[in-house]
Amino acid sequence: MAIGLLAFESHQGLWNSGYYSQLFGIGGVLITLTILMLSTGYFGGIGAPFAPYFWPYLGQVPKKRERKRPVRVYMDGCFDLMHYGHANALRQAKLLGDQLVVGVVSDEEIVANKGPPVLSMEERLTLVSGLKWVDEVVPNAPYEITEEFMNTLFNKYSIDYIIHGDDPCLLPDGTDAYALAKKVGRYKQIKRTEGVSSTDIVGRILLTFRQKDADTDLSVVVAEKSGEKSNDEVKSQLSHFLPTSRRIMQFSNGQAPSPGARVVYVDGTFDLFHAGHVEFLRSARQLGDFLLVGIYDDESIRDRRGCRPIMHLHERTLGVLACRYVDEVIIGAPWEVSKDMITTFNISLVVHGTVAEGNSAGEIDPYAVPKSMGIFQTIRSPKSITTLSVATRIVDNHEAYKKRNLKKKASEDRYYTQKKFVSGD
Amino acid sequence: MDAGNGCSARALAACVVGGIVLGASVLALHLAGGPAAIPPLPLPPPIGALLRRRRRPVRVYMDGCFDMMHYGHCNALRQARALGDELVVGVISDDEIKANKGPPVTPLHERMVMVRAVKWVDDIIPDAPYAITEEFMNKLFNEYNIDYIIHGDDPCLLPDGTDAYALAKKAGRYKQIKRTEGVSTTDIVGRMLLCVRERSSDAHNHSSLQRQFSSGHGQKVDDTGSGTGTRVSHFLPTSRRIVQFSNSKGPGPDSRIVYIDGAFDLFHAGHVEILRLARELGDFLLVGIHTDQTISATRGRHRPIMNLHERSLSVLACRYVDEVIIGAPWDVSKDMITTFNISLVVHGTIAENMDFTEDDLHPYAVPMAMGIYRRLESPLDITTSTIIRRIVANHEAYQKRNEKKEASEKKYYEGKSFVNGE
Numbered sequence: 018m019a020i021g022l023l024a025f026e027s028h029q030g031l032w033n034s035g036y037y038s039q040l041f042g043i044g045g046v047l048i049t050l051t052i053l054m055l056s057t058g059y060f061g062g063i064g065a066p067f068a069p070y071f072w073p074y075l076g077q078v079p080k081k082r083e084r085k086r087p088v089r090v091y092m093d094g095c096f097d098l099m100h101y102g103h104a105n106a107l108r109q110a111k112l113l114g115d116q117l118v119v120g121v122v123s124d125e126e127i128v129a130n131k132g133p134p135v136l137s138m139e140e141r142l143t144l145v146s147g148l149k150w151v152d153e154v155v156p157n158a159p160y161e162i163t164e165e166f167m168n169t170l171f172n173k174y175s176i177d178y179i180i181h182g183d184d185p186c187l188l189p190d191g192t193d194a195y196a197l198a199k200k201v202g203r204y205k206q207i208k209r210t211e212g213v214s215s216t217d218i219v220g221r222i223l224l225t226f227r228q229k230d231a232d233t234d235l236s237v238v239v240a241e242k243s244g245e246k247s248n249d250e251v252k253s254q255l256s257h258f259l260p261t262s263r264r265i266m267q268f269s270n271g272q273a274p275s276p277g278a279r280v281v282y283v284d285g286t287f288d289l290f291h292a293g294h295v296e297f298l299r300s301a302r303q304l305g306d307f308l309l310v311g312i313y314d315d316e317s318i319r320d321r322r323g324c325r326p327i328m329h330l331h332e333r334t335l336g337v338l339a340c341r342y343v344d345e346v347i348i349g350a351p352w353e354v355s356k357d358m359i360t361t362f363n364i365s366l367v368v369h370g371t372v373a374e375g376n377s378a379g380e381i382d383p384y385a386v387p388k389s390m391g392i393f394q395t396i397r398s399p400k401s402i403t404t405l406s407v408a409t410r411i412v413d414n415h416e417a418y419k420k421r422n423l424k425k426k427a428s429e430d431r432y433y434t435q436k437k438f439v440s441g442d
Numbered sequence: 443m444d445a446g447n448g449c450s451a452r453a454l455a456a457c458v459v460g461g462i463v464l465g466a467s468v469l470a471l472h473l474a475g476g477p478a479a480i481p482p483l484p485l486p487p488p489i490g491a492l493l494r495r496r497r498r499p500v501r502v503y504m505d506g507c508f509d510m511m512h513y514g515h516c517n518a519l520r521q522a523r524a525l526g527d528e529l530v531v532g533v534i535s536d537d538e539i540k541a542n543k544g545p546p547v548t549p550l551h552e553r554m555v556m557v558r559a560v561k562w563v564d565d566i567i568p569d570a571p572y573a574i575t576e577e578f579m580n581k582l583f584n585e586y587n588i589d590y591i592i593h594g595d596d597p598c599l600l601p602d603g604t605d606a607y608a609l610a611k612k613a614g615r616y617k618q619i620k621r622t623e624g625v626s627t628t629d630i631v632g633r634m635l636l637c638v639r640e641r642s643s644d645a646h647n648h649s650s651l652q653r654q655f656s657s658g659h660g661q662k663v664d665d666t667g668s669g670t671g672t673r674v675s676h677f678l679p680t681s682r683r684i685v686q687f688s689n690s691k692g693p694g695p696d697s698r699i700v701y702i703d704g705a706f707d708l709f710h711a712g713h714v715e716i717l718r719l720a721r722e723l724g725d726f727l728l729v730g731i732h733t734d735q736t737i738s739a740t741r742g743r744h745r746p747i748m749n750l751h752e753r754s755l756s757v758l759a760c761r762y763v764d765e766v767i768i769g770a771p772w773d774v775s776k777d778m779i780t781t782f783n784i785s786l787v788v789h790g791t792i793a794e795n796m797d798f799t800e801d802d803l804h805p806y807a808v809p810m811a812m813g814i815y816r817r818l819e820s821p822l823d824i825t826t827s828t829i830i831r832r833i834v835a836n837h838e839a840y841q842k843r844n845e846k847k848e849a850s851e852k853k854y855y856e857g858k859s860f861v862n863g864e
Contacts, residue, residue: 261767262684262766265688271682345680348681349751350678358678361678362678
């Protein structure tokens, strides 16, 4: 104490400045060190979570800007007698972009380049619009993509790429119909779908015509499709449709009806899938939340109607599956709608159209059960098209179609002789 | 003295204030840095416990005879797997089947091969008991770490009439799946028994057994009480079912694609083994399944027993199969090889109807000419005819069993209502 006092009184100046200065200095150092340590940890801590988000964040900016404008692709075609191959081509085209614009060639252009179309422009537009992957339709598209039309696609329709299959598409003068698009680098190719074409389908119908007797009515004409192989000249039978599990997977939406969904069931042959089918399915879909479509098998149809369908079960299945109004398909559905089937699929309503191919008069009513359950309904078919009426158009113009098929067969032969594997779906 | 005390007090006050400020600063900085510091720190116990709990997969158990494995079995296993992370399957022993249902068509080791080949199966318990006793249930829960025992919505009764799953239900460890309609072992056996009766009496003239039974078309069976089939429900293949059974990816750009085709009727262990060998020869296995018409033409009017879609889904359920051609042509053409980019076409040494070797119309003429054809030594000498012969040899026992089954089936369907599920 005394020493302390003495020191204090003797060195007051030193104490006032030196002592306090030292104290403050030490405190400052300690505080600084502490702050530094914490700051280091702070930045380190911040840096850890911050770093991973840094690059993605930068990457987001150009990506967002780019993502705002969807990639639009264009594909054209006649789409006469819509079939699985058309649907699969459009599905592939859609995969190459975000939006698919489809050009439907006009009736006049088809007549000029290929021969008379079976379906009218209106019918073909309905079929194309009804497909799952189609976003927009351009009616009256030209057969050949002229420079003028190509510029219209690029500027007015904001098309990024023009799409076509790997088989060549030649104009009457022998030149490539897509030469211009290829030249400007705005062309992309997809894999042609094997084993199915309008020519092949027309050929099957024409085959039945050749076997026609004077007395036979038209339904039997369509029936005797499976004729001798000596009639190969009207069929391009180089490739056959081979349905795979994966193709069915691609065409399906894979969704189940939600717990309270109202399931609507329709059944039929759905041969030569046409605009009447599309409109009927659209009307049926509006009656519920989930549309289940039963497709009869080939044997069942032959037993009931005495003639085989033009297209076989899987061709018809994929044609129906491609329709945007269809949720699920029963492949090879039974003729009669049974109570067990209604229970299994939780069917709320069974629907039938007013325009349909007739049954034999003496048949059992296939809808007896749903009628007794009070869940049967008939809806007016929006269009009066039937498979028979479509087939009739072909038979009426058989000379023109026969000539066209022969010409097509030659180019098909050439293609398949030189064919190589093309990757794609 | 006063001055001294005053100076000391001032000093103390300064120190105290400084300390408070310093402490506040440190605390503030610590709090500010807190959130940032959490990631590098080890996980607190609660979060760790949560993660630890989540890491343990939910294991489900399903048992069955799996005699003559078919699409319905596969679909049941697929649904069971969807209720958990890992599926353990109990395959009931030969003795238990004999005691409860009648003689099995396929022995245990063949049934094991079939079950193990299904895509959704993770583990197998051989010689599972028919009834789940309390002892066995505890073994499932403790030794096998099973969380739930699974069964279809149709009742499974023991010979004494009691519920085979009563214990599991009582313990709250039972879950139900939807029974797959239109297909059962009894139904398939019934088709073959009808075949026997047809051979013994020429009066019947059925173009195809499967048309009658699986598609429900054609002539009705005259004697409905014959006990040769359970005719209440029919298999109805949907597009969505094919989606569920299919793999999501196709072949890679440079995949070596192996192609094998056949009827694959009454999918059996021989089929599994040949598909496994074929798959090992490449990266992607494409299986061609012949149409009903093709098989009838080459093997006789009583084949195939199962229709095209039943056979397709059975093959699709096999873990070695990547893709299936539904209705493949008899001939393997150049166009087909090009379209699917096939690198190798294989065929087993044990197969039905090897007569084409002497025919001009050899279905493998093209791949042979291209040098991409190969014969595989079949590991098992089972054929579809083998399976059929086993049933015919015991047709009396099977007929009796089918009659009994038909009665319970009828009761089930009369009281049936919609069951949610896939």
